Every structure is written in C-alpha cells, then in structure tokens.
Amino acid sequence: MNPTRRALLATGAAAAAVTAARRAFGQGDNAMSFYERGDVRIHYQDSGSGFPLLLIPGGGLNSVISYFSNSAAFNPIEEFKDEYRCITMDLRNANIGQSSGPLEIDRPWDSHTDDQLALMDHLGITEFMVMGFCIGGPFVWNLLRRAPERIPAAVLAQPSGFDPAYPDYYYQNNITGWGPELVARRPDITMAMVDSFLTKMYRSNADFVFTVTRDFVRACQTPILVLPDDIPAHPYAVAMESALLAPNSEVSLYPWKQPENRVPLAVRHIRSFLRTHRPDTAI
Numbered sequence: 001m002n003p004t005r006r007a008l009l010a011t012g013a014a015a016a017a018v019t020a021a022r023r024a025f026g027q028g029d030n031a032m033s034f035y036e037r038g039d040v041r042i043h044y045q046d047s048g049s050g051f052p053l054l055l056i057p058g059g060g061l062n063s064v065i066s067y068f069s070n071s072a073a074f075n076p077i078e079e080f081k082d083e084y085r086c087i088t089m090d091l092r093n094a095n096i097g098q099s100s101g102p103l104e105i106d107r108p109w110d111s112h113t114d115d116q117l118a119l120m121d122h123l124g125i126t127e128f129m130v131m132g133f134c135i136g137g138p139f140v141w142n143l144l145r146r147a148p149e150r151i152p153a154a155v156l157a158q159p160s161g162f163d164p165a166y167p168d169y170y171y172q173n174n175i176t177g178w179g180p181e182l183v184a185r186r187p188d189i190t191m192a193m194v195d196s197f198l199t200k201m202y203r204s205n206a207d208f209v210f211t212v213t214r215d216f217v218r219a220c221q222t223p224i225l226v227l228p229d230d231i232p233a234h235p236y237a238v239a240m241e242s243a244l245l246a247p248n249s250e251v252s253l254y255p256w257k258q259p260e261n262r263v264p265l266a267v268r269h270i271r272s273f274l275r276t277h278r279p280d281t282a283i
Contacts, residue, residue: 032065035122040101042115044089048081051278052125054116055088058134058158060170060233061178064090064097067133073257076131079267084274087128089119091135095181103189108201109211113142120150129274131155134234141242142211144222153277154222155270158229158257161209161238169232170202209242217245225273227252227266 035042045065055076057067065088068075077086090097092115104111116139120128127150132140137159144151163169179194201210208214224246228239236254243249250273256266 034098035119037115037118037122040092040115040118041099042089042092042101042119043098044087044119045077046123047077047086047088048084050084052120052123052128053080053084053086053274054120054128054130055086056116056130056132056136056139057088057091058136059091059094060135060160061091061174062094062096063135064094066096072133073263074267076270080271080274083271084129085125087119087123087125089115091115093182093186095178095185103193103197105193105196105200108197109138109142110146112139113146116143117147117150126150127152127279129153129155129278131157131270132159133157135160137161137234137239138209138211140224141209141217144220145212145216148220148222151222152279153224153274155225155227155273156239156242157227158234159209159226159239159242160233161235161242162207163232163235163238166232166235167206168203171198173233174198174202209238214241214245217242218247220246221248223248223250223273223277225250225252225270227256227270228254229257230255 031046033044033046035044043065055068057063057065058072059067068077068088077088080086090099092099092101092112093103101115130140130143130151131154137156140154140156144154160170175194175198179191179198183189183191183194226239226243226249228236228251230236240251243251252266252269253262256262
C-alpha cells in the first residue's frame, strides 16, 4: 500500500467507525439527509453498503437524485447498492432539488466539486469510486484533478463535453432553462450573475471536457470506463477522445442505450470494471 493511501485510510478510520455503527443500527440505508457547511446546504442520499461509490446524476445544472429513477437509462443505486455504499446528491442550486448555496461566479466547477468532496468528508469516507452521468463527466475529471489519491476508479456515462458544431449549447440551454427559475426563487441572485457564472463555466474554457486539459488526461493514471453517447449534450467525439488519451481507459459497447436489451450488457461491464479496481481494503 502506498504511503498516501495508508495515511488516508488511517485518518478516516475513526469517522468510518462512527458511520459503520450508525448503519449497523439501521440508519443511513436509503436515507435522505442534509449536510450543511457554512452557507451551503446539500441534500443527499446514502444507500446500500460496501465500498463507497459516489454517483453524480445527469441533468446539467438541474442535476438531482430523482434523475436516476426518472431519466437515466438505468438506476445505478438499484443496480449497485447490494455491493456498494451509494452516495448521491442534488447539485447546489438545481431548481428541482433541495440543495442550495452561493453562486460562486469565479469558480463554478470547483464550487460543486467542493460540495462533493466535503460531503464525502462529512460521511467519513476517504477513498471512493465515482460514476458520473452527463454533467457528471466534467465533474469526474475535476475530482480526479483535485483528489486523485482518493479515487481508485471512475466511470463516465454519456459525458458532457465541448462540441464545435454546437459551441454555445450549454450556455444557451442554461440561460433559459435554469437561470430564470433560479432568479425567481432567489432574490440574492440576478440574471447578470447567472450570465457571469455560465460564461465562466462554459465559455471561458470552451474546449474538450471543460474542467481539465488533454495533457491532464494523458497523464491521468486512474482507471476509467467511458460509456459514450452521441447527442449535442453528450458528444461522441469528446467521449472517445478522452478514452483514447487516458492511459488506463476502457470503453463500453456503443450504442449502449438502444436497443434497450443492450443496457444490461453495459451495466455488466460497469460492475466488472468496478470489481476489478475496487481496493482490497475498503473503509
């Protein structure tokens, strides 16, 4: 075991013991809870048991837990909670969710990554695998940039990315489909702030996967599994480019969502991938 991982396991042992005790008494299984950190309040779900698996829903800036039961090709909580401790959350300021916090205009991606890492810290989880859908793709790369020592493997399902054929897709989608409703219910936020936030998020670094560079992906040693899609929100070319650049990558069958009888094959691939890369010593 390398020294960094040994230190992480040691520092998280006490918090993990508390969490294990709580779960042993029937608390935390399928539990909906809130975590507060300063002005941020995160609504999350903690389901199942086993090695921790952070699940990031799709839906763009309206990413919420219900995405998995209402919109996803399969529900990863139901598929994996028998083998993994599945943690998921409503994205901060998603209009149909229950998480809230400041609109951090200068650091849109990192503010959400802060929430993801802080939630895992709150739960006493040091090492965890992660699977992200849609907007979860850029979030996974940002987590690998921010905390690579904590993540032994990652899955990117239908990841978002920059498509030169639709250069302003995400900005336009969110300036109309997310911003106005947020402003209507949050008097502290204006459309000018939303414009600045989305500009920083999607226009200032309009390339590749938004959160990291191609050089970062080339150097990333974390095993990743990519399940490509091919619509404007999930460009096939970007998903495949990231898979080709990453030195320890795998790619699922494509297309994997249609016809529907292909979905179980993709889930089987995910399960095999996670088992292969799950650390022997789980918290």
